[in-house]
Structure formats: C-alpha cells, structure tokens
Amino acid sequence: MTDHDPAAAQAPARTPGERAERAVAEILDDLDQAVGRGVVVDSPPGAGKSTLVVRATGHLAAAGQQLMIIAQTNEQVDDLTDRLAREHPDLPLGRLHGNAVALPERVTRHPQVRTSPRIKALRELPVVLSTAKKWSYVTPDTCEPWRWAIVDEAYQMRSDALLATAPLFGGPDARVLFVGDPGQLDPFSTVETDRWRGLSWDPLLNAVDVTLAHTGDLARHQLPVSWRLPASAAPLVEDAFYPYYPFESGTGLDDRRLSFAAAAHTDLPVDRVLARAADSGWGLLELEARHTLDHDPEVAEALAATAARLLERGAMTDGSPLTEERIAIGAARTLQASAVRHRLADRGLTGITVDTANRLQGREFDVTLVWHPLSGRLDASAFHLEAGRLCVLLSRHRYACIVVARAGIRDVLDRHPTTRPVHLDVKPKFPDGWRAHQTVMAHLERPAHRVRTI
Helix, strand or coil, X not given: CCCCCHHHHHXXXXXXXXXXXXXXXXXXXXXXHCCCCEEXXXXXXXXXXXXXXXXXXXXXXXXXXXXXXXXXXXXXXHHHHHHHHHHCCCCCEXXXXXXXXXXXXXXXXXXXXXXXXXXXXXXXXXXXXXXXXXXXXXXXXXXXXXXXXXXXXXXXXXXXXXXXXXXXXXXXXXXXXEEECCCCCCCCCCCCCHHHCCCCCCCCCEXXXXXXXXXXXXXXXXXXEECCCCCCCHHHHHHHHCCCCCCEECCCCCCCCEXXXXXXXXXXXXXXXXXXXHHHCEEEEEECCCCXXXXXXXXXXXXXXXXXXXXXXXXXECCEECCHHHEEEEECCXXXXXXXXXXXXXXXXXXXXXXXXXXXXXXXXXXXEEECCCCCCCCCCHHHHCHHHHHHHCCCEEEXXXXXXXXXXXXXXXXXXXXXXXXXXXXXXXCCHHHHHHHHHXXXXXXXXXXXXX
C-alpha cells in the first residue's frame, strides 16, 4: 500500500510539486486496488513518465508482484533499465534482448541486471524489460504469464504489437499500467490501412485506444505538471495540442534564464530572434515568402547559422555555458535534417542533434530550433499538418524554441482547411493539425517573437 497521509490528500495542493505528487499517489493507490483490468496515465511532454514507471515498478515489486515492462525501442528499454538499476539497486532486473543487439555499458555495468536473449533465463526475476517487438517472440507456452505488465510510451505502440504481446499478461487476474503522451506522433505504417478503419482492432490504433475500445474498466489519470517545458511554453503547447489534458509548467516565468556572454548586433536578424527567444521563450525567424521544395537551402542555412550564433555569443542557461549537446534542430523530413547537418559540419559543429520529429520524440534539450513543416509549401498535406509532429518539434526544450520558416504559412492554412476523409466508427481527432497549426502561428507571429529577414 502507499504510505502517503490520507489527511494530507484532502488538503488543496498548492505547488506544482504537490499536485504532481498527489497525482502519483492516486495512481499507486489504483495499482494497489486493481479493481479493473488496469490503469491508463496520460502525460504531457516532460511530465515524468519515466519517473512514474520507475516508481510504479518499485511499488509493485515491493508488494511481491512480478512484472514485465514493455517499451517501444531498445533505447527506451536501456534507459529504463539503467534508471531502475540506479534507483533500486537491490532489485534484480532482467533485460531480454535480441541475439544481434549489443547492450550499452549503462546497462551491463549494473551487477543486478541479468541479460539474455532467452526468456527462460530471466522469467524468475521480479522485473523483466524488453521491446514490444522482442516480447512478440515470447509465447505463453515457453513461460508462465505475468500478472502485471507496464507499457511505456503506450501511445506509440500499435495495436497489432499489443495483440502479439497481450497473451503474456492476458489472464483473468492480469493487470496493466499504460503510460504515454496522447499528443505525440501516432503509430504509422508504410502500407495502406484504410481497409481496417473503424474496426476496434484496427492495427494502426495505439495500444491505449484499442484497449479502451474492448475494456471499459480501466482507471484514467493525468500527470498535471511538465517539468521540462518552461512557463513560457506550457500555455501554448497545452492550448494547441492538449485542450482536454490541462497541465502547467513546474517552473515560474523567472525560474529559467537564457542569456549571452557576448553583445548582440541589433542589425542582424539572427541576433534579434535570439533576443526574442531569450526574453519570451519563443522566436520566429521569418524568411521571404517563396514556394520551395522540401529541401530549401536558405532555411537550412538559417537554422545552421542560428545554432552557430548561439554558441558564438556564449549562450548560457541559468549561468552555465550552453554546449552543442544541449541543442537540437528538428525537421519533418530526413532530407531537411541532412541539409542542416551538412551546413553545421561545414562550421565544425558536429555535436548538435539534428533529426526528424519521429527520432526526437521522447528526448529533451535546453534550446531547440525547428524547421517549420509548412515552410515554403504550396499546399498543406496530411503529413505536414500532423498535430503530433508539430507537438514533438515544439516541446523538446527547457529554455527556448526558435522556429525558422518562410512567410505565408497562415495563407497556406487558410487556403487548405482540413480535408481528412471521414470514416465510419472513427472518432475525429481533436485538436486536428489545422487547428493546432493556426494556434501556434497566431502565437509566433506576435511582435514579441517574430523577426523578419526582409
């Protein structure tokens, strides 16, 4: 059972820390009671999903439960294994992996972590972790099913992956904890899936939605505080992407500060946008309106130049020097990321992370720069309007986010309202990408954020 004070739970929570701790205590209480088939926890960006998974794991293991943990990538599993081993040094852990997977040192350094490609070598351990893909190769006839499972990043898990793993925790007494971010990118497929639209077992549904469609007794919770997003960012991200999941920043407006050791040249647009970002948390560097291909060399150059200028001016976060490793540049397309990467390399900057939203998902940086998905577009396709993609790009930062784009995005949006097809028995997704993009641009175009290069 949880050890929080019931009397204290009745008092109003005033600080973000108190509200977050109360939410976690209620989740752990539901794990103890286990009235239904499990618990779903929705989380905004940076709200402590991994922290919750680590606490829930320790909580269930302390109660004598054996459990399996499912994450979506080897990187996620390795991070969880490392963190669990550090925070619960007396808890034996099993890391189930593929035959060709080379585990990193952060996993193998822990003496209580046993690793194996075979489940029989790990089944008796209190906790076993692996990816959804690896778990799908384990069948109930090779080991005894678990009573408890934890699914991390559950909104990234496709329903066909859940179907393949569910027999391992599908008994009548089995329980599951789903933890994930409903605003992130939806699961995707490279094949046409319209034939399954509207079916409760649509393989492109995420693990949470398909479970809710078949199970009505899941307890629902929300984590109320983002510890990553600064107070300048949380209101916009909530309004654009989480209108039904209210949350707040764990910091105040003056708690985080981006500053520069070297003075600015006020005639340089890049220095002016850095000043906007330092003052308000957001910057929009707007280039001349022009229709371009996805590979726009001027936008790529502007992103690389802005990142380089951050370092040239000695950017500091709360007085500590900002390093290349704490800067990320996000784009929608791999060719865009590659173009920026080459321009950074020409400047000798190889430590800055440059990648697509899909690969930046789940990661955190101090300052991010974003190639706007609709920059230079003649139309607004479903791919470029995807709300989850924009949400990921705009929610990786702790101090400031600078968007680089060509002028005219609002015009493109006004000419191309949402035209997604309507399918029977498919609930419309809200907020849709068109609304989210409009909300974001209305904010970024304010004088406090926007700098035009012409």
